[in-house]
Amino acid sequence: MSILYLCLGAFLFAITALDIIKTTLSSNGGGKITNLVSRAVWRVFFFVAGRKGKSKLLTYAGPAVLVVILLVWVVGLWLGLFLLLLSDPDAVQKSSTLAPADAWEKLYYAGFTLSTLGVGDYVVTNDFWRIVTGVAAFSGLAFITTSITYFIPVLSAVGVQSKLSLYISSMGKTPQQVLTNSWNGQDLSSFFDNTSDLCQMLMQHTVNHQSYPVIHYFHNNKPEQAITTAIVLLAETHLLLAQRVSPQAGVDQLKISMLQKALDSYLEMVKGSFLKNASPKEVAPTPDVAELEGKGIPLQNKPSQRHKVQERRRLLTALLEMDGWTWKEVYQP
Numbered sequence: 001m002s003i004l005y006l007c008l009g010a011f012l013f014a015i016t017a018l019d020i021i022k023t024t025l026s027s028n029g030g031g032k033i034t035n036l037v038s039r040a041v042w043r044v045f046f047f048v049a050g051r052k053g054k055s056k057l058l059t060y061a062g063p064a065v066l067v068v069i070l071l072v073w074v075v076g077l078w079l080g081l082f083l084l085l086l087s088d089p090d091a092v093q094k095s096s097t098l099a100p101a102d103a104w105e106k107l108y109y110a111g112f113t114l115s116t117l118g119v120g121d122y123v124v125t126n127d128f129w130r131i132v133t134g135v136a137a138f139s140g141l142a143f144i145t146t147s148i149t150y151f152i153p154v155l156s157a158v159g160v161q162s163k164l165s166l167y168i169s170s171m172g173k174t175p176q177q178v179l180t181n182s183w184n185g186q187d188l189s190s191f192f193d194n195t196s197d198l199c200q201m202l203m204q205h206t207v208n209h210q211s212y213p214v215i216h217y218f219h220n221n222k223p224e225q226a227i228t229t230a231i232v233l234l235a236e237t238h239l240l241l242a243q244r245v246s247p248q249a250g251v252d253q254l255k256i257s258m259l260q261k262a263l264d265s266y267l268e269m270v271k272g273s274f275l276k277n278a279s280p281k282e283v284a285p286t287p288d289v290a291e292l293e294g295k296g297i298p299l300q301n302k303p304s305q306r307h308k309v310q311e312r313r314r315l316l317t318a319l320l321e322m323d324g325w326t327w328k329e330v331y332q333p
Contacts, residue, residue, distance in 0.1 A: 005087035013080025013136075020073055020143045024150040027211045029273065035213065037072050041065045042217045046324065053228075053324030054221050062158070062218030066151060069214070073147050074114075081110040081136050088129070095123045114140030157208035158218045164201045165220070165230035173224065173332050175236040176291040179245070183297050187250025188241075195255040198234065202262040206269055213273055223329040232316045232330050235263050236287065239309065244289050246298035267315050278318035285327050 019031030030038065042061055049055035085091045085106045092101040092109050101109065101122055109122045113136050124130050171194070172178035182191035205227075208215060220226045238259050245251055271278070289299055320326060 002087045005083045009080050009083030009085075009087065011080075012076060012083060013139075016073060016076030016080060017139060017143060019076075020147060023069075024146050027207075029210055030213050033072065033076070034069055037069055038065050038214055038217060041068050049324070051324055053219070053223070053226065053329070055324070056221050058219040058324065059221050062214070065214050065217045066154065070147055074144065077114055077136075077140060077143065078107075078111055081114060081132075082107050084132060085110055085129070090125050091129045092122050093125055095121055110136075113137050114144070116141055154212045154214060157205075157212050157215045160201065160208055161205055161215055161218065161227050162220070162225070164205050165225055165227040167198065167201060168230040168234050169224045172233075174330065175233060175240055175287065176289070178233070178237045179240060179292055179297060180295045183249075183295055185296070188245070188297075189250055191237075191241075192250075192252040192255050195252070195259055199255075199258045199262040202231070202234070202266060206262070206266045209266075209269055209273075216274060219323065223325065226323065226325065226329075228319055228323040229325055229329045231263075231266065232320055234259075235267075235312070235316055236330060238263060239313075240287055240289070240292070243309075244287070244299055244301070245292070246300040248298040267312065270319060271315055274322065275315060275318050278315060280314060280317035280321050282317050282321065282326060284313040284317050285331055287331070 015033070019033040022029075022031035023034045029035070041064055045058055045061040045064065049057040086103060090100050092106050093099060094101060094105075105122060112119075113133055116137050124133050171191075172181050179188065179191065182188045184190060223229050238256070241251060241256055242260070247253075293299060317327070320329070
Protein backbone atom coordinates (compact mmCIF):
# COMPACT_ATOMS: atom_id res chain seq x y z
CA MET A 1 0.00 0.00 0.00
CA SER A 2 1.29 3.46 -0.92
CA ILE A 3 1.13 5.71 2.17
CA LEU A 4 1.74 8.79 -0.02
CA TYR A 5 -1.36 8.19 -2.18
CA LEU A 6 -3.40 7.27 0.89
CA CYS A 7 -2.52 10.45 2.78
CA LEU A 8 -2.78 12.68 -0.29
CA GLY A 9 -6.17 11.24 -1.23
CA ALA A 10 -7.55 11.57 2.30
CA PHE A 11 -6.25 15.14 2.55
CA LEU A 12 -7.72 16.21 -0.82
CA PHE A 13 -11.09 14.60 -0.07
CA ALA A 14 -11.20 16.19 3.39
CA ILE A 15 -10.28 19.76 2.37
CA THR A 16 -12.78 19.64 -0.50
CA ALA A 17 -15.52 18.43 1.84
CA LEU A 18 -14.63 21.14 4.40
CA ASP A 19 -14.66 23.80 1.70
CA ILE A 20 -18.14 22.70 0.59
CA ILE A 21 -19.39 22.77 4.18
CA LYS A 22 -17.83 26.20 4.88
CA THR A 23 -19.21 27.71 1.68
CA THR A 24 -22.72 26.26 1.63
CA LEU A 25 -23.60 25.92 5.32
CA SER A 26 -21.75 28.84 6.93
CA SER A 27 -22.91 32.46 7.12
CA ASN A 28 -19.33 33.76 7.29
CA GLY A 29 -18.34 33.56 3.64
CA GLY A 30 -16.84 30.98 1.33
CA GLY A 31 -14.07 28.49 1.95
CA LYS A 32 -10.49 29.22 0.93
CA ILE A 33 -10.67 27.09 -2.22
CA THR A 34 -13.94 28.73 -3.25
CA ASN A 35 -12.56 32.23 -2.69
CA LEU A 36 -9.35 31.50 -4.61
CA VAL A 37 -11.25 30.00 -7.54
CA SER A 38 -13.77 32.87 -7.57
CA ARG A 39 -11.04 35.53 -7.70
CA ALA A 40 -9.12 33.63 -10.37
CA VAL A 41 -12.15 33.28 -12.66
CA TRP A 42 -13.08 36.95 -12.19
CA ARG A 43 -9.54 38.11 -12.98
CA VAL A 44 -9.54 36.11 -16.21
CA PHE A 45 -12.85 37.62 -17.30
CA PHE A 46 -11.76 41.10 -16.18
CA PHE A 47 -8.48 40.87 -18.10
CA VAL A 48 -10.11 39.56 -21.29
CA ALA A 49 -12.77 42.31 -21.01
CA GLY A 50 -10.02 44.94 -21.00
CA ARG A 51 -10.87 46.02 -17.41
CA LYS A 52 -13.94 47.82 -18.74
CA GLY A 53 -17.13 47.65 -16.71
CA LYS A 54 -19.26 48.16 -19.81
CA SER A 55 -17.99 44.97 -21.41
CA LYS A 56 -20.80 42.48 -21.96
CA LEU A 57 -18.35 39.65 -21.28
CA LEU A 58 -18.33 40.53 -17.56
CA THR A 59 -22.03 39.70 -17.27
CA TYR A 60 -21.08 36.04 -17.70
CA ALA A 61 -18.43 36.12 -14.95
CA GLY A 62 -20.85 35.39 -12.08
CA PRO A 63 -22.46 32.29 -13.65
CA ALA A 64 -19.00 31.10 -14.74
CA VAL A 65 -17.74 31.41 -11.15
CA LEU A 66 -20.60 29.21 -9.89
CA VAL A 67 -20.04 26.56 -12.57
CA VAL A 68 -16.26 26.44 -12.02
CA ILE A 69 -16.69 26.18 -8.23
CA LEU A 70 -19.05 23.22 -8.69
CA LEU A 71 -16.58 21.55 -11.06
CA VAL A 72 -13.70 22.10 -8.63
CA TRP A 73 -15.71 20.49 -5.82
CA VAL A 74 -16.65 17.48 -7.95
CA VAL A 75 -13.08 17.04 -9.21
CA GLY A 76 -11.68 17.42 -5.68
CA LEU A 77 -13.90 14.68 -4.25
CA TRP A 78 -13.39 12.45 -7.28
CA LEU A 79 -9.61 12.82 -7.34
CA GLY A 80 -9.38 12.37 -3.58
CA LEU A 81 -11.25 9.06 -3.68
CA PHE A 82 -9.26 7.96 -6.74
CA LEU A 83 -5.94 8.54 -4.93
CA LEU A 84 -7.23 6.57 -1.94
CA LEU A 85 -8.05 3.61 -4.17
CA LEU A 86 -4.77 3.98 -6.02
CA SER A 87 -2.88 3.49 -2.77
CA ASP A 88 -3.78 -0.22 -2.78
CA PRO A 89 -3.20 -2.18 -6.04
CA ASP A 90 -5.82 -4.75 -4.97
CA ALA A 91 -8.46 -2.31 -3.67
CA VAL A 92 -10.82 -2.78 -6.65
CA GLN A 93 -11.37 -5.72 -8.95
CA LYS A 94 -13.58 -6.65 -11.88
CA SER A 95 -16.65 -8.49 -10.64
CA SER A 96 -16.67 -10.86 -13.65
CA THR A 97 -13.02 -11.98 -13.70
CA LEU A 98 -11.82 -10.87 -10.21
CA ALA A 99 -8.79 -9.32 -11.92
CA PRO A 100 -7.34 -6.20 -10.18
CA ALA A 101 -8.55 -2.94 -11.67
CA ASP A 102 -6.04 -0.64 -13.34
CA ALA A 103 -5.76 3.13 -12.73
CA TRP A 104 -8.38 4.11 -15.33
CA GLU A 105 -10.84 1.58 -13.99
CA LYS A 106 -10.32 2.88 -10.46
CA LEU A 107 -10.96 6.41 -11.72
CA TYR A 108 -14.20 5.15 -13.24
CA TYR A 109 -15.12 3.33 -10.02
CA ALA A 110 -14.45 6.47 -7.92
CA GLY A 111 -16.67 8.54 -10.20
CA PHE A 112 -19.66 6.24 -10.18
CA THR A 113 -19.32 5.71 -6.40
CA LEU A 114 -19.59 9.46 -5.73
CA SER A 115 -22.52 9.77 -8.11
CA THR A 116 -24.13 6.56 -6.74
CA LEU A 117 -24.62 5.35 -10.32
CA GLY A 118 -22.62 2.11 -10.05
CA VAL A 119 -23.80 -0.94 -12.00
CA GLY A 120 -21.71 -3.54 -10.15
CA ASP A 121 -19.11 -4.22 -12.84
CA TYR A 122 -16.34 -3.35 -10.34
CA VAL A 123 -16.26 -4.18 -6.62
CA VAL A 124 -13.88 -3.62 -3.71
CA THR A 125 -11.96 -6.52 -2.24
CA ASN A 126 -12.17 -6.17 1.56
CA ASP A 127 -14.14 -4.62 4.42
CA PHE A 128 -11.91 -1.55 4.73
CA TRP A 129 -12.56 -0.50 1.14
CA ARG A 130 -16.25 -1.34 1.51
CA ILE A 131 -16.44 1.15 4.37
CA VAL A 132 -14.51 3.74 2.34
CA THR A 133 -16.88 3.19 -0.60
CA GLY A 134 -19.94 3.59 1.61
CA VAL A 135 -18.65 6.80 3.18
CA ALA A 136 -17.71 8.17 -0.24
CA ALA A 137 -21.13 7.32 -1.69
CA PHE A 138 -23.00 9.07 1.13
CA SER A 139 -20.59 12.02 0.97
CA GLY A 140 -21.03 12.35 -2.78
CA LEU A 141 -24.81 12.29 -2.49
CA ALA A 142 -24.84 14.83 0.36
CA PHE A 143 -22.15 17.22 -0.86
CA ILE A 144 -23.03 17.31 -4.55
CA THR A 145 -26.73 17.80 -3.75
CA THR A 146 -25.85 20.57 -1.27
CA SER A 147 -23.57 22.18 -3.85
CA ILE A 148 -26.31 22.35 -6.45
CA THR A 149 -28.96 23.66 -4.01
CA TYR A 150 -26.44 26.34 -2.96
CA PHE A 151 -27.18 28.06 -6.27
CA ILE A 152 -30.75 28.91 -5.21
CA PRO A 153 -29.97 31.31 -2.30
CA VAL A 154 -27.08 32.77 -4.29
CA LEU A 155 -29.38 33.72 -7.18
CA SER A 156 -31.90 35.07 -4.67
CA ALA A 157 -29.16 37.28 -3.19
CA VAL A 158 -28.29 38.48 -6.71
CA GLY A 159 -31.95 39.49 -7.08
CA VAL A 160 -31.75 41.59 -3.91
CA GLN A 161 -28.57 43.17 -5.27
CA SER A 162 -30.28 44.10 -8.54
CA LYS A 163 -33.28 45.51 -6.68
CA LEU A 164 -31.05 47.73 -4.54
CA SER A 165 -29.12 49.10 -7.52
CA LEU A 166 -32.32 49.91 -9.43
CA TYR A 167 -33.86 51.55 -6.35
CA ILE A 168 -30.87 53.86 -5.88
CA SER A 169 -30.42 54.71 -9.56
CA SER A 170 -34.12 55.57 -9.89
CA MET A 171 -33.61 58.43 -7.42
CA GLY A 172 -31.14 60.23 -9.70
CA LYS A 173 -28.13 59.80 -11.95
CA THR A 174 -25.75 61.83 -9.77
CA PRO A 175 -25.61 62.63 -6.04
CA GLN A 176 -26.62 66.21 -6.80
CA GLN A 177 -29.57 65.03 -8.87
CA VAL A 178 -30.74 62.72 -6.09
CA LEU A 179 -30.96 65.72 -3.77
CA THR A 180 -32.48 68.14 -6.28
CA ASN A 181 -35.10 65.54 -7.20
CA SER A 182 -35.93 65.21 -3.49
CA TRP A 183 -36.16 68.97 -2.88
CA ASN A 184 -39.74 70.23 -2.71
CA GLY A 185 -38.84 73.87 -2.20
CA GLN A 186 -38.81 73.61 1.58
CA ASP A 187 -37.05 70.42 2.66
CA LEU A 188 -35.65 67.04 1.57
CA SER A 189 -38.40 64.96 3.15
CA SER A 190 -38.83 62.90 -0.04
CA PHE A 191 -35.31 61.52 0.34
CA PHE A 192 -35.68 60.72 4.04
CA ASP A 193 -39.00 59.01 3.41
CA ASN A 194 -37.02 56.43 1.43
CA THR A 195 -34.01 56.21 3.74
CA SER A 196 -35.40 53.41 5.92
CA ASP A 197 -36.03 51.23 2.86
CA LEU A 198 -32.55 52.01 1.52
CA CYS A 199 -30.89 51.09 4.82
CA GLN A 200 -32.86 47.87 5.07
CA MET A 201 -31.97 46.74 1.54
CA LEU A 202 -28.32 47.78 1.93
CA MET A 203 -28.00 45.86 5.20
CA GLN A 204 -29.66 42.83 3.61
CA HIS A 205 -27.22 43.07 0.72
CA THR A 206 -24.30 43.27 3.17
CA VAL A 207 -25.50 40.16 5.03
CA ASN A 208 -25.97 38.33 1.71
CA HIS A 209 -22.49 39.41 0.67
CA GLN A 210 -21.01 37.92 3.84
CA SER A 211 -22.91 34.66 3.41
CA TYR A 212 -22.44 34.35 -0.37
CA PRO A 213 -19.30 36.24 -1.45
CA VAL A 214 -19.70 34.92 -5.02
CA ILE A 215 -22.46 37.50 -5.64
CA HIS A 216 -19.66 40.08 -5.76
CA TYR A 217 -18.77 38.71 -9.20
CA PHE A 218 -22.26 39.07 -10.69
CA HIS A 219 -21.79 42.12 -12.87
CA ASN A 220 -24.18 44.37 -14.77
CA ASN A 221 -22.51 46.16 -17.70
CA LYS A 222 -24.94 49.10 -17.58
CA PRO A 223 -23.65 51.81 -15.20
CA GLU A 224 -27.15 52.85 -14.13
CA GLN A 225 -27.94 49.27 -13.06
CA ALA A 226 -24.57 48.21 -11.60
CA ILE A 227 -24.53 47.68 -7.84
CA THR A 228 -21.06 49.20 -7.39
CA THR A 229 -21.89 52.55 -9.01
CA ALA A 230 -25.24 52.62 -7.17
CA ILE A 231 -23.66 52.20 -3.73
CA VAL A 232 -20.97 54.79 -4.51
CA LEU A 233 -23.75 57.13 -5.67
CA LEU A 234 -25.56 56.61 -2.36
CA ALA A 235 -22.36 57.12 -0.35
CA GLU A 236 -21.63 60.40 -2.12
CA THR A 237 -25.21 61.57 -1.58
CA HIS A 238 -24.75 60.86 2.13
CA LEU A 239 -21.49 62.84 2.08
CA LEU A 240 -23.23 65.89 0.61
CA LEU A 241 -26.02 65.63 3.18
CA ALA A 242 -23.61 65.25 6.08
CA GLN A 243 -21.05 67.89 5.03
CA ARG A 244 -22.59 70.44 2.67
CA VAL A 245 -26.38 70.57 3.10
CA SER A 246 -27.58 72.81 5.93
CA PRO A 247 -29.88 71.45 8.66
CA GLN A 248 -32.33 74.13 7.50
CA ALA A 249 -33.06 71.88 4.50
CA GLY A 250 -34.86 69.48 6.83
CA VAL A 251 -31.98 67.05 7.29
CA ASP A 252 -33.05 64.13 9.50
CA GLN A 253 -29.97 63.42 11.64
CA LEU A 254 -31.27 60.05 12.86
CA LYS A 255 -31.73 58.75 9.32
CA ILE A 256 -28.40 60.23 8.27
CA SER A 257 -26.81 58.25 11.10
CA MET A 258 -28.66 55.08 10.07
CA LEU A 259 -27.50 55.46 6.48
CA GLN A 260 -23.91 56.06 7.58
CA LYS A 261 -23.97 52.90 9.71
CA ALA A 262 -25.33 50.83 6.81
CA LEU A 263 -22.68 52.21 4.44
CA ASP A 264 -19.87 51.70 6.97
CA SER A 265 -20.94 48.07 7.52
CA TYR A 266 -20.89 47.42 3.78
CA LEU A 267 -17.50 49.07 3.25
CA GLU A 268 -15.97 47.21 6.21
CA MET A 269 -17.20 43.92 4.75
CA VAL A 270 -15.86 44.74 1.28
CA LYS A 271 -12.55 45.97 2.69
CA GLY A 272 -12.05 42.79 4.70
CA SER A 273 -12.95 40.42 1.86
CA PHE A 274 -11.99 42.14 -1.39
CA LEU A 275 -9.99 45.35 -0.79
CA LYS A 276 -7.40 44.38 1.83
CA ASN A 277 -4.54 46.08 -0.04
CA ALA A 278 -6.47 48.58 -2.10
CA SER A 279 -4.34 51.05 -4.07
CA PRO A 280 -6.66 53.02 -6.40
CA LYS A 281 -5.16 54.85 -9.34
CA GLU A 282 -7.84 57.55 -9.62
CA VAL A 283 -8.42 60.39 -7.14
CA ALA A 284 -11.99 61.01 -6.00
CA PRO A 285 -13.30 64.33 -7.37
CA THR A 286 -14.54 67.21 -5.24
CA PRO A 287 -18.35 67.29 -5.38
CA ASP A 288 -19.75 70.37 -7.13
CA VAL A 289 -22.60 72.00 -5.18
CA ALA A 290 -23.53 74.60 -7.80
CA GLU A 291 -26.53 72.55 -8.88
CA LEU A 292 -27.78 72.36 -5.29
CA GLU A 293 -27.26 76.10 -4.82
CA GLY A 294 -29.11 76.86 -8.03
CA LYS A 295 -32.06 74.79 -6.82
CA GLY A 296 -32.22 76.84 -3.62
CA ILE A 297 -31.10 74.10 -1.22
CA PRO A 298 -29.50 75.71 1.89
CA LEU A 299 -25.79 74.90 2.11
CA GLN A 300 -23.06 75.05 4.74
CA ASN A 301 -19.35 74.31 5.17
CA LYS A 302 -19.38 71.85 8.05
CA PRO A 303 -16.02 70.84 9.54
CA SER A 304 -15.37 67.17 8.92
CA GLN A 305 -13.04 64.38 9.95
CA ARG A 306 -10.93 64.81 6.84
CA HIS A 307 -8.90 61.61 7.22
CA LYS A 308 -12.01 59.47 7.72
CA VAL A 309 -13.72 60.99 4.66
CA GLN A 310 -10.59 60.52 2.53
CA GLU A 311 -10.26 56.89 3.60
CA ARG A 312 -13.90 56.17 2.73
CA ARG A 313 -13.59 57.81 -0.69
CA ARG A 314 -10.34 55.92 -1.32
CA LEU A 315 -12.21 52.66 -0.67
CA LEU A 316 -15.04 53.79 -2.94
CA THR A 317 -12.51 54.57 -5.69
CA ALA A 318 -10.92 51.12 -5.32
CA LEU A 319 -14.36 49.52 -5.39
CA LEU A 320 -15.19 51.29 -8.66
CA GLU A 321 -11.88 50.34 -10.27
CA MET A 322 -12.17 46.70 -9.20
CA ASP A 323 -15.46 46.50 -11.10
CA GLY A 324 -14.20 48.35 -14.17
CA TRP A 325 -15.81 51.74 -13.45
CA THR A 326 -14.57 55.28 -12.83
CA TRP A 327 -15.97 58.33 -11.06
CA LYS A 328 -17.39 59.48 -14.41
CA GLU A 329 -20.17 56.92 -13.96
CA VAL A 330 -21.10 58.55 -10.62
CA TYR A 331 -20.65 62.24 -11.43
CA GLN A 332 -21.97 62.07 -14.97
CA PRO A 333 -21.51 65.18 -17.12
